[in-house]
Amino acid sequence: xxxxxxxxxxxxxxxxxxxxxxxxxxxxxxxxxxxxxxxxxxxxxxxxxxxxxxxxxxxxxxxxxxxxxxxxxxxxxxxxxxxxxxxxxxxxxxxxxxxxxxxxxxxxxxxxxxxxxxxxxxxxxxxxxxxxxxxxxxxxxxxxxxxxxxxxxxxxxxxxxxxxxxxxxxxxxxxxxxxxxxxxxxxxxxxxxxxxxxxxxxxxxxxxxxxxxxxxxxxxxxxxxxxxxxxxxxxxxxxxxxxxxxxxxxxxxxxxxxxxxxxxxxxxxxxxxxxxxxxxxxxxxxxxxxxxxxxxxxxxxxxxxxxxxxxxxxxxxxxxxxxxxxxxxxxxxxxxxxxxxxxxxxxxxxxxxxxx
Amino acid sequence: xxxxxxxxxxxxxxxxxxxxxxxxxxxxxxxxxxxxxxxxxxxxxxxxxxxxxxxxxxxxxxxxxxxxxxxxxxxxxxxxxxxxxxxxxxxxxxxxxxxxxxxxxxxxxxxxxxxxxxxxxxxxxxxxxxxxxxxxxxxxxxxxxxxxxxxxxxxxxxxxxxxxxxxxxxxxxxxxxxxxxxxxxxxxxxxxxxxxxxxxxxxxxxxxxxxxxxxxxxxxxxxxxxxxxxxxxxxxxxxxxxxxxxxxxxxxxxxxxxxxxxxxxxxxxxxxxxxxxxxxxxxxxxxxxxxxxxxxxxxxxxxxxxxxxxxxxxxxxxxxxxxxxxxxxxxxxxxxxxxxxxxxxxxxxxxxxxxxxxxxxxxxxxxxxxxxxxxxxxxxxxxxxxxxxxxxxxxxxxxxxxxxxxxxxxxxx
Numbered sequence: 001x002x003x004x005x006x007x008x009x010x011x012x013x014x015x016x017x018x019x020x021x022x023x024x025x026x027x028x029x030x031x032x033x034x035x036x037x038x039x040x041x042x043x044x045x046x047x048x049x050x051x052x053x054x055x056x057x058x059x060x061x062x063x064x065x066x067x068x069x070x071x072x073x074x075x076x077x078x079x080x081x082x083x084x085x086x087x088x089x090x091x092x093x094x095x096x097x098x099x100x101x102x103x104x105x106x107x108x109x110x111x112x113x114x115x116x117x118x119x120x121x122x123x124x125x126x127x128x129x130x131x132x133x134x135x136x137x138x139x140x141x142x143x144x145x146x147x148x149x150x151x152x153x154x155x156x157x158x159x160x161x162x163x164x165x166x167x168x169x170x171x172x173x174x175x176x177x178x179x180x181x182x183x184x185x186x187x188x189x190x191x192x193x194x195x196x197x198x199x200x201x202x203x204x205x206x207x208x209x210x211x212x213x214x215x216x217x218x219x220x221x222x223x224x225x226x227x228x229x230x231x232x233x234x235x236x237x238x239x240x241x242x243x244x245x246x247x248x249x250x251x252x253x254x255x256x257x258x259x260x261x262x263x264x265x266x267x268x269x270x271x272x273x274x275x276x277x278x279x280x281x282x283x284x285x286x287x288x289x290x291x292x293x294x295x296x297x298x299x300x301x302x303x304x305x306x307x308x309x310x311x312x313x314x315x316x317x318x319x320x321x322x323x324x325x326x327x328x329x330x331x332x333x334x335x336x337x338x339x340x341x342x343x344x345x346x347x348x349x350x351x352x353x354x355x356x
Numbered sequence: 357x358x359x360x361x362x363x364x365x366x367x368x369x370x371x372x373x374x375x376x377x378x379x380x381x382x383x384x385x386x387x388x389x390x391x392x393x394x395x396x397x398x399x400x401x402x403x404x405x406x407x408x409x410x411x412x413x414x415x416x417x418x419x420x421x422x423x424x425x426x427x428x429x430x431x432x433x434x435x436x437x438x439x440x441x442x443x444x445x446x447x448x449x450x451x452x453x454x455x456x457x458x459x460x461x462x463x464x465x466x467x468x469x470x471x472x473x474x475x476x477x478x479x480x481x482x483x484x485x486x487x488x489x490x491x492x493x494x495x496x497x498x499x500x501x502x503x504x505x506x507x508x509x510x511x512x513x514x515x516x517x518x519x520x521x522x523x524x525x526x527x528x529x530x531x532x533x534x535x536x537x538x539x540x541x542x543x544x545x546x547x548x549x550x551x552x553x554x555x556x557x558x559x560x561x562x563x564x565x566x567x568x569x570x571x572x573x574x575x576x577x578x579x580x581x582x583x584x585x586x587x588x589x590x591x592x593x594x595x596x597x598x599x600x601x602x603x604x605x606x607x608x609x610x611x612x613x614x615x616x617x618x619x620x621x622x623x624x625x626x627x628x629x630x631x632x633x634x635x636x637x638x639x640x641x642x643x644x645x646x647x648x649x650x651x652x653x654x655x656x657x658x659x660x661x662x663x664x665x666x667x668x669x670x671x672x673x674x675x676x677x678x679x680x681x682x683x684x685x686x687x688x689x690x691x692x693x694x695x696x697x698x699x700x701x702x703x704x705x706x707x708x709x710x711x712x713x714x715x716x717x718x719x720x721x722x723x724x725x726x727x728x729x730x731x732x733x734x735x736x737x738x739x740x741x742x743x744x745x746x747x748x749x750x751x752x753x754x755x756x757x758x759x760x761x762x763x764x765x766x767x768x769x
Contacts, residue, residue: 035717037620039702046731049706050540056708057463065621065717066706068727069699085617238730240737259732266506325451327459331540332732 036064036312040074040091042237043120043188043257044294047328048091048316054327055315061308071188075297079104082301088309091296093120093188111300111353115313116344117322119334121258121283121291122193123270124180129250133166133173134272137289141201142169143178144232146225155207161227181235181242182255189239192292193255197273199223200289243268258283258291259332283334291334300353310351317345402748406741412530412543413494415457415519417484419465421474429462429469441515452512458485460544485532488542488735490516494525507734533742537710538724542735545728547746549710553623553703553718554692554750556711560627561634561691566684568631569638570673576639577646578668597636604633605697613701621702624714629697634687641683645676677765685758689751695722721747 038048045068056063069077071092078090079100096104096114104112124140126132135143142148143163150156152169166173183190202223203209211219226232235242239256243264246254253271258278261270270278273290282288296316303309315321322328322345324335336344362370419436434454438444444453461484468480486494493504493516504513519525536546580586608629612618618625649672657667673680698704704723711718719727725743728736 042730045706046540049708052706053540053708054459057466063708065702067621067702068704068706069702085613085620239732240729257732263732263734266503325447330455 034307035062036089036306036308037067037087038064038089038091038296039067039069039077039087040089040296041071041093041188041294042068043071043093044091044117044296046259046331047117047294047333048089048296050328050331051312051316051321054321055308055312059308059311059315061311064308064312070186075100076103078297078299079107079109081107082109082299084302084306086299088302088306089296089298089312091294093192093292093294095293095295096297109299109301113298113300113313113348113351114354115296115298115317115348116336116340117294117296117316117333118328118336119283119291120192120294120332121278121288121334122189122197122255123258123261123278123290124197124253124255124273125246125261125268125270125278126253127246127250128267128269130176131174132269132271134275135173136204136274137197137201138204139169139173139201140273141198141204141223144180144198144226145202145222146227147222149205149207154205158222161229161231163231176251178231179233179249179252180231180255181233181245181252183237183239183242184234187237189255189257193290194224194226196292197290198226257332258334262332280334284337294333298348298351300351303351310349313348313351317348402741402744405738406743406745408495408738409533409742410530411495411527412485412532413491414483414485414526414528416524416526417457417461417482419480419482421469421478421480427466429465433457433461433465440519449511452509453515456487456490456512456516458487458543459541460485460539483526483528485543486516488733491543492735494520533739537708538706538719538727539708540706542731542733542739545736545739547721547724547739547743549707550719550721550724550743551746551750553626553707553711554721554747556623556714556718557626557630557720558688558692558754560624560714561631561688562684564628564631565634565638565687569635569684570642570680572635573639573642573646574668574673577643578664578672593636593639597640600696601633601694602696602700604629605700607632608697609700619715621705621707621717621719622715623711623718625701626698626703626718626720627714629701630691630694633694633697634684634691637687637690638680638684641686642676642680645679645683646672648679649675674765678762681758681761681765685755689754692720692751692754693722693747695720695726698723721750 036052038052040048045066049066052064052066055061067074067087071094074087074090075092075096078087080086096112104110124135142152142161143166145161147158148161148163150159163169163178165175165177167175182193185191203212208219208222211222235245235254239260242254242256243260246252247267254268258270258280261268261278262280272278273288276282276288278288278290283291298309298313318326320326322333322335322341324338326335329335335341417436419432420439421432422435425432425435434450437457438450438453441453444450461482464482464484465480468482472480474480485491489504489507490512493501493508493513496504501513508516532544533546535548536544537549539545576586576589608625612625612628613620618628653671653675654667657671658664662670695704698720703719704726705717705719706727707717707719709717721743725740725747728740728743
């Protein structure tokens with residue numbers, strides 16, 4: 001019996017030892033974190049991680065830790081306070097909101113450097129087994145909005161979206177059922193798609209555009225609400241899943257970031273929007289309209305306290321990284337135009353805080 | 357009794373009952389086959405997708421180490437690589453060429469030069485991985501390589517085939533996958549960081565939840581007065597076992613990180629959160645195991661003069677141990693597969709270093725699967741399946757340990 005008693009005693013003892021250890025350890029590592037801590041957008045995550053890896057391997061600083069929390073979650077953590085238990089940098093696939101700036105300031109995070117790193121195109125793509133289509137933003141909105149003006153005529157009464165096939169909207173479009181797989185409302189890609197593509201199409205109707213002044217909320221609801229009758233399908237946060245589904249259903253379209261199209265050029269092709277192909281060059285030049293800017297934000301109070309923070313910002317804004325031939329381009333980042341890049345890089349390396 | 361003497365009515369009913377019995381067993385077999393078929397399809401897909409990770413193509417690459425490059429290892433690699441293709445002059449071509457070998461090559465060179473002095477002729481022979489697209493191309497059967505037309509240019513394919521014909525390409529066991537931590541380059545990304553992260557996390561989970569869970573169960577089962585408070589606690593523990601795991605993540609964020617200041621993204625905080633999640637399972641299993649111990653054993657101990665504590669520690673617990681271990685392992689296996697609570701406490705992260713302790717930044721196996729599955733690079737598809745296999749293997753090891761322990765402590769009455 002003595003033998004079998006052993007594990008109980010041992011387990012109890014080590015359990016308590018661990019709890020004591022936990023308290024002890026925590027106190028120590030707070031004082032000397034030593035490693036850059038980055039949080040934020042899952043879209044910027046691959047770029048941020050690539051820079052971190054390169055930075056860690058080519059310098060004597062430890063590799064920064066990059067968390068994928070989403071833009072909103074990242075900014076929330078970032079703005080929670082200054083001090084070594086809070087992150088140093090947050091990535092975002094949209095600009096910081098004024099409410100977040102206020103939250104930051106309230107918690108003593110009043111000096112923040114904003115770095116715009118490049119663009120991300122959002123594409124409407126389908127399998128190579130079907131042909132590409134050429135749509136306008138207005139047609140995208142008509143295909144996907146919950147309510148549209150009757151007959152697609154400006155100023156007509158709003159009715160529940162009657163369009164079943166693409167060809168119902170315009171005879172130049174294929175005669176197949178509208179079926180679009182896209183990210184769920186929690187995703188930043190979805191926000192961007194709705195704000196740029198759908199709203200863009202929505203306000204091409206003058207009567208609706210006039211609404212944006214008279215009744216802003218109604219305007220937003222009308223432009224941003226995606227139809228719920230099965231033509232749009234929330235396909236989950238994982239873009240690879242959407243790619244798989246497009247391959248098995250050549251008639252469906254998918255909405256996702258350009259890097260996924262880029263990696264699957266042999267199986268998918270992007271739809272032309274307003275006659276412009278979603279290619280690297282067209283997104284970079286701004287000709288392709290459905291694209292958003294990507295950012296990261298640096299907490300100035302942490303600079304020179306967290307070792308390597310200044311150097312990380314330099315590594316990110318190096319031509320070898322974010323330049324037109326840098327390694328981030330291979331990862332799918334669409335760089336800023338040269339002049340803007342130069343100015344932004346200078347500003348970032350000087351850690352010039354943004355003015356709120 | 358001879359069935360011939362039975363009345364017809366009884367014989368018919370007997371036949372019907374036997375038929376029902378047979379059908380019932382049939383249903384069981386069908387259900388089992390159904391489950392097995394699904395399991396088989398799942399495993400087969402994962403294995404087919406992931407097996408390719410075991411071997412990969414590398415290139416024996418002669419790097420010219422020249423003084424004038426100083427410590428610019430990237431430039432040395434690029435120059436030596438370019439020198440093999442004299443016809444490459446344009447910028448665009450150079451970029452396409454550099455894209456064929458792994459970006460990790462310069463770090464391999466840096467490591468090598470730190471360990472071994474440069475030979476007199478200045479040439480270092482390095483075994484370098486190809487970039488993931490190029491590697492996949494070379495692993496593909498020459499007849500089927502046309503499918504790469506969109507991923508690699510005709511020029512790039514020509515260069516690769518030339519290198520291959522030159523006998524510089526070797527097929528080797530992919531030790532990188534088992535010895536590296538995560539990387540954004542699929543060809544050098546490895547599982548070891550996540551595996552060690554998971555092991556450390558599970559250690560903390562076990563050390564935290566096992567003693568606490570067993571103690572709580574022993575008290576509830578053997579000592580607590582069975583009043584209204586007892587029933588209240590009992591109901592709540594059962595409820596807790598069904599709470600969605602993300603809730604434990606939020607709790608961990610608020611309590612462990614917010615209140616106690618345990619560092620984020622570490623096996624310590626991960627283990628504590630998963631430990632909380634495992635607690636109800638262990639308590640329920642331990643109580644059930646204690647209930648199953650014949651009370652005659654306890655009464656005998658008490659009758660011989662043992663204190664209630666001695667009766668539990670010497671008789672009750674040792675006899676219940678096999679059941680307790682089973683419960684603990686089921687709880688731990690659940691915890692091993694969790695990602696949701698880890699998101700809240702910062703373990704869904706890119707960690708390029710192998711964790712070296714309970715408080716160093718780390719991730720876990722299911723998180724690695726999730727991160728890779730979400731990556732745009734095609735090379736990660738194979739890695740995702742392979743990571744799932746490693747996770748399954750880890751689970752199998754844990755379960756075998758449970759069976760071993762159960763056998764070891766099993767008592768027969």
